[in-house]
Amino acid sequence: MAAASMIRAPVGQNPRLAGRGGGVVRCSLQGAVVGGRAEWQSSCAVLSSKVAALGAHTVNGHVAPAPAPPQHGAVLDLVPVSSIDGGVKKNLPQPLRIADLSPAPMHGSQLRVAYQGVPGAYSEKAAGKAYPGSDAIPCDQFEVAFQAVELWIADRAVLPVENSLGGSIHRNYDLLLRHRLHIVGEVQLPVHHCLLALPGVRKECLTRVVSHPQALAQCEHTLTAMGLNVVREAFDDTAGAAEHVAANGLRDTAAIASSRAAELYGMEVLADGIQDDSGNVTRFVMLAREPIVPRTDRPFKTSIVFAHDKEGTSVLFKVLSAFAFRDISLTKIESRPHRHRPIRLVDDANVGTAKHFEYMFYIDFQASMAEPRAQNALAEVQEYTSFLRVLGSYPMDMTPMTAGSSSDTSPSS
Numbered sequence: 001m002a003a004a005s006m007i008r009a010p011v012g013q014n015p016r017l018a019g020r021g022g023g024v025v026r027c028s029l030q031g032a033v034v035g036g037r038a039e040w041q042s043s044c045a046v047l048s049s050k051v052a053a054l055g056a057h058t059v060n061g062h063v064a065p066a067p068a069p070p071q072h073g074a075v076l077d078l079v080p081v082s083s084i085d086g087g088v089k090k091n092l093p094q095p096l097r098i099a100d101l102s103p104a105p106m107h108g109s110q111l112r113v114a115y116q117g118v119p120g121a122y123s124e125k126a127a128g129k130a131y132p133g134s135d136a137i138p139c140d141q142f143e144v145a146f147q148a149v150e151l152w153i154a155d156r157a158v159l160p161v162e163n164s165l166g167g168s169i170h171r172n173y174d175l176l177l178r179h180r181l182h183i184v185g186e187v188q189l190p191v192h193h194c195l196l197a198l199p200g201v202r203k204e205c206l207t208r209v210v211s212h213p214q215a216l217a218q219c220e221h222t223l224t225a226m227g228l229n230v231v232r233e234a235f236d237d238t239a240g241a242a243e244h245v246a247a248n249g250l251r252d253t254a255a256i257a258s259s260r261a262a263e264l265y266g267m268e269v270l271a272d273g274i275q276d277d278s279g280n281v282t283r284f285v286m287l288a289r290e291p292i293v294p295r296t297d298r299p300f301k302t303s304i305v306f307a308h309d310k311e312g313t314s315v316l317f318k319v320l321s322a323f324a325f326r327d328i329s330l331t332k333i334e335s336r337p338h339r340h341r342p343i344r345l346v347d348d349a350n351v352g353t354a355k356h357f358e359y360m361f362y363i364d365f366q367a368s369m370a371e372p373r374a375q376n377a378l379a380e381v382q383e384y385t386s387f388l389r390v391l392g393s394y395p396m397d398m399t400p401m402t403a404g405s406s407s408d409t410s411p412s413s
């Protein structure tokens with residue numbers, strides 16, 4: 001991130017606590033789902049008997065107890081943003097920082113949904129689509145949004161995982177593994193970018209464009225085609241970039257953000273719809289402390305992550321065939337470096353030592369864990385892998401993909 005990045009969270013405090021049902025659970029897959037909710041939670045939490053080394057949520061070698069909803073504690077201080085000259089709306093809630101993550105008091109019945117960014121960010125809109133009528137809680141980092149849910153400050157988090165142009169948001173894949181939250185739903189949001197500048201600024205005056213790296217990537221060709229010979233600079237979120245331009249009165253800088261950000265921060269729209277593809281869509285996942293009970297009465301998706309330590313035995317092929325033989329479609333496969341063992345050294349007497357990279361594999365497949373074919377596929381996958389965790393089994397977002405359909409409601413969990 002550039003120096004102008006909005007991250008303000010002090011590093012160090014990391015009150016990791018395992019969510020209820022998020023501990024290390026030894027269980028067999030077969031038949032695990034047909035029982036009650038408690039059984040499902042156990043089977044969904046962690047499936048591998050070899051996972052302990054990967055779990056960050058341990059205290060003295062034991063799984064940390066599930067945090068109870070706090071009764072007392074510091075009130076979450078949603079301080080209004082200090083007033084900014086130049087037409088910026090006042091009293092916007094400030095992003096949550098790590099320092100704010102002390103236990104929250106019990107709150108009313110309104111669902112509180114954490115997202116990364118400031119008001120006007122696409123993630124805020126996704127939170128509203130996932131949970132209409134909820135309170136959106138801005139957080140300054142993805143990590144903070146995870147912790148806000150773990151510490152009962154928020155009830156859910158809505159975080160981006162992939163974009164149709166920019167690809168995967170790797171940070172959130174890594175965080176899904178490090179934390180014990182469950183995926184309980186997904187929302188797909190059409191992302192319609194605007195080029196924003198201070199009132200009166202013309203395109204010819206611009207020397208810099210600031211935005212979230214994904215947004216910059218999604219508009220790369222259009223910016224060039226517009227003849228904008230400008231430096232690109234990364235910010236933590238699109239709306240934060242717009243707020244920065246407005247707050248500092250930068251007349252040589254534009255931001256790529258939503259039209260709502262223009263409205264909130266008193267900016268003008270210089271160009272509308274500057275994403276390289278009109279069908280630009282970001283997929284967000286909804287996270288909760290508890291998994292939902294999988295069903296079969298509507299299309300479900302299941303997300304898993306696994307690793308293997310077997311050498312040269314086509315493990316990935318075998319895993320994929322466990323789904324193919326059962327006619328289960330995969331919708332996504334992603335690999336990330338294995339955090340605890342990124343490299344495997346293989347001695348070779350003739351040519352020295354070979355270094356193999358080790359990966360964690362993330363797969364989304366189109367079936368519910370309530371279906372025997374999904375249970376059987378995972379039982380087979382477990383045989384080939386050294387670590388397997390179900391991140392969640394949840395309803396697919398089936399809302400029609402038309403631009404502007406982002407305010408459609410989807411069933412929330």
Ligand SMILES: O=C(O)C(=O)C[C@]1(C(=O)O)C=C[C@@H](O)C=C1
Nearest residue numbers: 121122123160212214237238282
């Ligand atoms: O910066 C924002 O507004 C965000 O919500 C983040 C984010 C992302 O992480 O991909 C979300 C949707 C768009 O793809 C661009 C940025």
